[in-house]
Amino acid sequence: MLRSVKGVICQGPKLDSGYFLHASARAWLSAAVNQDVQIPAEKPRTVFRTSESNPANHAEQHEGQHYSIPLQEVKVVFPHGLPYRFQMQMKTFNESCLMVRKPALELLGYLKSTNFAHPAIRYVIYGEKGTGKTMTLCHAVHYCAKQDWLVLHIPDAHLWVKNCRELMQSSYNKERFDQPLEASTWLKNFKTSNDHFLKEIKTQQTYMWTKRESTEKGRPLGEVVEQVSPEELTLVHNLRKMVVNDWNGGAIVTTLSQTGSLFKPRSAYLPHELLGKEGFDTLDPFIPIQVSNYSQREFESCYQYYLDRKWLQHERASTEEGRKELLFLSNSNPWQLERISAYL
Amino acid sequence: MAAPMAGRLAALGRRLAAPARAWLPGLTQVRWSRYGPSYLEPVVNKEVNRKPLEELSEEEKTQQELKALHPIKATASNVTSSVFSDPTISKFTNMMMKGGNKVLARSIVTQTLEGIKRKQLEKYYQASEEERESIECNPYIIFHQALKNCQPVIGIYNIQKGGKTYQVPSPLKDNRKRFLAMKWLITECREHKHHRTFMHEKLSQELLQAFNNEGPVIKRKHDMHKMAEANRAYAHYRWW
Numbered sequence: 065m066l067r068s069v070k071g072v073i074c075q076g077p078k079l080d081s082g083y084f085l086h087a088s089a090r091a092w093l094s095a096a097v098n099q100d101v102q103i104p105a106e107k108p109r110t111v112f113r114t115s116e117s118n119p120a121n122h123a124e125q126h127e128g129q130h131y132s133i134p135l136q137e138v139k140v141v142f143p144h145g146l147p148y149r150f151q152m153q154m155k156t157f158n159e160s161c162l163m164v165r166k167p168a169l170e171l172l173g174y175l176k177s178t179n180f181a182h183p184a185i186r187y188v189i190y191g192e193k194g195t196g197k198t199m200t201l202c203h204a205v206h207y208c209a210k211q212d213w214l215v216l217h218i219p220d221a222h223l224w225v226k227n228c229r230e231l232m233q234s235s236y237n238k239e240r241f242d243q244p245l246e247a248s249t250w251l252k253n254f255k256t257s258n259d260h261f262l263k264e265i266k267t268q269q270t271y272m273w274t275k276r277e278s279t280e281k282g283r284p285l286g287e288v289v290e291q292v293s294p295e296e297l298t299l300v301h302n303l304r305k306m307v308v309n310d311w312n313g314g315a316i317v318t319t320l321s322q323t324g325s326l327f328k329p330r331s332a333y334l335p336h337e338l339l340g341k342e343g344f345d346t347l348d349p350f351i352p353i354q355v356s357n358y359s360q361r362e363f364e365s366c367y368q369y370y371l372d373r374k375w376l377q378h379e380r381a382s383t384e385e386g387r388k389e390l391l392f393l394s395n396s397n398p399w400q401l402e403r404i405s406a407y408l
Numbered sequence: 409m410a411a412p413m414a415g416r417l418a419a420l421g422r423r424l425a426a427p428a429r430a431w432l433p434g435l436t437q438v439r440w441s442r443y444g445p446s447y448l449e450p451v452v453n454k455e456v457n458r459k460p461l462e463e464l465s466e467e468e469k470t471q472q473e474l475k476a477l478h479p480i481k482a483t484a485s486n487v488t489s490s491v492f493s494d495p496t497i498s499k500f501t502n503m504m505m506k507g508g509n510k511v512l513a514r515s516i517v518t519q520t521l522e523g524i525k526r527k528q529l530e531k532y533y534q535a536s537e538e539e540r541e542s543i544e545c546n547p548y549i550i551f552h553q554a555l556k557n558c559q560p561v562i563g564i565y566n567i568q569k570g571g572k573t574y575q576v577p578s579p580l581k582d583n584r585k586r587f588l589a590m591k592w593l594i595t596e597c598r599e600h601k602h603h604r605t606f607m608h609e610k611l612s613q614e615l616l617q618a619f620n621n622e623g624p625v626i627k628r629k630h631d632m633h634k635m636a637e638a639n640r641a642y643a644h645y646r647w648w
Contacts, residue, residue, distance in 0.1 A: 156526050158533045374532070377525060377546040380491040389491055406525070407518035407547070408492060 112365040112372070114164070119172060119207035122164050128365040130161040133206065141209040143253040145219040147198050149402060157373050165196065165362065167355045168203040171317065174351065175207065180313045186347055189319045191355035192333045194399025197319045200355055204317055213314065214261050216254065216306070222324030224299050240298045247299060304346065318347070357396040366398070370405050378408040443481050448474065450483045486510075496552065496586075503590050516607050521547040523612035544619075554618035558589035560629045562636045567645050576645045577636035592625050593618070600624065 114129040116122060122131070133141075138160050146154075154160040171187060178185065189197045208215050218224075224246050234240040307316055320338045322328055332338050335352060358366060367387060370376045380386045390408075394401035451457075459468075486498055497517060505513040524547040532543045544550055563580040566573050580588070597610040617623030 152526070156529050156533075158530075374529060374545055375525075378492055378548060379546070383491070385491045406522040 112368040113161075118210055119203060120176070120210060122169060122172065124169065126164045127166060127169065128163065128359075128361045130163050130365065130369055132159050132161045135160065139256075141206055141215075141257060142202060142217075143256040144250075145198075145205065145217050146202055150199070153402075157375075161369065162199060162203055162206075163196075163362065163365065163369075164203075165200065165355070167191075167196075167353050168200045171200065171204050171353055172207050175204065175315055175317075178315055183309045183312045184314050184316050186307070186309055186316045186318065186350040187353055188335055188347060188350045189317065189353045189355060190333060190335050190338070192357075192397075193322060193330075194397050195355045195357055196398050197321060197355050199398075200353070201317060201319045209257065214258055217257065218250065218303065220324060221300070221303065222326075224297065224303075226324070226326070234298050237298075240301060242298045250299075307347065318350075358398055358401070359396075363391060363396050363401070366401060376405050376408055381405075381408050446478050447481045448478050450480050452483060452487050452489045454489050494548065496555065497548075499586070500551075500590050503587075504594060516611070519606075519608035520611040520615070521551070523608055524550055524615060527612065527616065550619045551615060554615045555586065555589045555593075557621055558592060558618050558625045558629055559585040560588060560632045561585075562633060563588070564632065564635055564639070565646070567642075569645060574642045574645055575635060575639045576642045577639055578643075578646050578648075589625075589629075592628050596625050596628075 112128070112130055114126050114131050116126060117131050117133065119131075135154075135158075138146075138154070146160075150160075167189065171189070174185070174187065189200050191197050205215055205217055224243065228243050228246070230244055231241045232244055234242045307318070309316065320333070320335055322330060322332055322338060325338060328338055335347075335350075336344055339347060367376075367390065371382055376382065376386075378386065381390070386408075390401065390404060393404055486502075487493075501510065501513045501517050504516060525545060528543060528545040528547075528550070532540055532545055535543060560580065562577050563584065564575045565578050567576045568574075593611070593614055597607060597614055601610045614623060614625060618625050
């Protein structure tokens with residue numbers, strides 16, 4: 065059961081003949097690399113920021129520091145996929161800053177050393193609620209976009225399974241159902257992020273065209289079938305086909321979350337608990353990457369960042385007492401810290 | 409049945425133990441507390457206990473000794489020793505609460521503060537250097553200032569004299585002013601706004617308007633002042 069999985073599948077760039085090479089032209093991404101927001105690290109207070117905005121160059125020394133992504137790039141690389149609260153934060157601060165953390169550095173290290181001849185390796189990011197799994201995924205997506213990979217970013221598989229407004233019977237396979245709304249939004253976002261690849265891959269991947277064909281030609285049924293299980297949904301079927309690692313030339317990175325999952329207890333966060341037997345067997349073998357709460361250094365960095373952006377406005381928040389209280393109340397959980405500092 | 413009896417017995421016991429006031433026939437203490445007269449009030453402020461012995465003045469030393477001997481009452485559950493606790497915000501939350509749902513009331517208030525902060529920060533980051541000085545981003549300062557701006561200076565009391573009810577102007581106590589300001593804000597948001605907007609949005613908009621001395625709540629305060637001015641002639645009907 066892939067109920068609790070959000071995934072991104074990154075593929076190395078391919079030419080028609082099946083040969084792969086790294087695209088030399090990175091003109092569309094190299095614009096606006098210089099950070100006018102970053103202050104060079106002369107002043108001691110900017111220890112929580114780094115001016116290195118290319119995820120490929122992030123290393124151990126950048127751990128705990130925030131790097132900023134220019135807003136133009138954000139619109140192209142992340143048309144969907146960033147958490148809602150992070151989008152609000154971007155709108156308020158007028159900039160988007162991600163923290164470089166150990167799990168992300170680990171994942172980037174693996175991605176850097178992928179062998180494109182071997183079958184795609186699956187990585188599963190897991191952790192307790194609010195520890196930063198989606199942000200780690202977004203960091204990896206940014207890296208892949210910078211490295212000119214083809215990125216299939218599905219932000220939340222739960223949204224495809226739950227609360228579907230329209231269901232159409234698939235013309236390709238009579239037993240399956242299509243969701244035109246979700247499929248069309250996802251395709252629009254996919255087009256935004258991978259515009260330059262779409263011209264090259266028209267004839268290659270036929271199953272993508274099948275989805276498009278079915279959304280255009282599908283005729284709505286009179287009665288919509290209420291009780292439809294995930295196996296019968298085309299989107300989920302194709303997602304499962306992509307996650308099976310019988311193809312080579314890229315990587316599969318997935319994130320497990322309990323937040324949108326159905327019928328799973330709140331305290332479950334391990335892959336075996338959230339995926340169930342079927343899901344675990346489908347995804348097995350995979351490389352697990354655990355994301356945990358902030359360390360001392362990361363908490364300090366986040367706290368300084370909020371103070372710098374004037375997010376912590378309470379006059380006691382900048383004192384030592386306030387900092388200790390924030391540490392205690394949030395238990396160094398990034399989500400909890402963000403929610404608490406929102407009203408302080 | 410047993411309770412008033414027990415109450416009367418307790419009252420009798422108290423009077424026998426420490427007669428504070430002269431005994432008046434037929435008068436029993438109605439509002440009573442489980443705590444005897446020797447119980448002291450709790451102190452939540454951490455700073456008080458942190459002062460070293462030398463810095464304490466005489467009366468503080470006697471206070472400390474008293475605390476060692478006397479029992480202390482339990483604190484109310486809405487009082488914290490947090491550095492971020494604010495009694496005005498607690499009062500406002502309690503006034504917003506319906507049916508004992510403090511969780512909902514507290515979440516509305518926190519979302520309101522967040523909403524105010526976001527709006528002000530957006531304005532701040534889009535403004536130029538000179539304008540940034542004048543933009544206030546602290547939601548707590550905005551909240552307190554807005555409440556202060558909404559507080560009426562003079563109030564109206566209904567006094568019956570000779571069969572007619574007169575609206576008599578009179579100065580208000582601090583508590584009454586604070587209560588009226590909060591009540592007007594909440595009623596304004598609940599009744600005169602569109603019912604499909606979220607309460608925190610309505611509240612944040614009202615608070616920002618009140619902070620700038622504009623909006624319907626300020627208008628209501630001015631109306632109250634005008635009524636008091638108009639009824640000046642009846643001011644001598646007040647006897648307190």
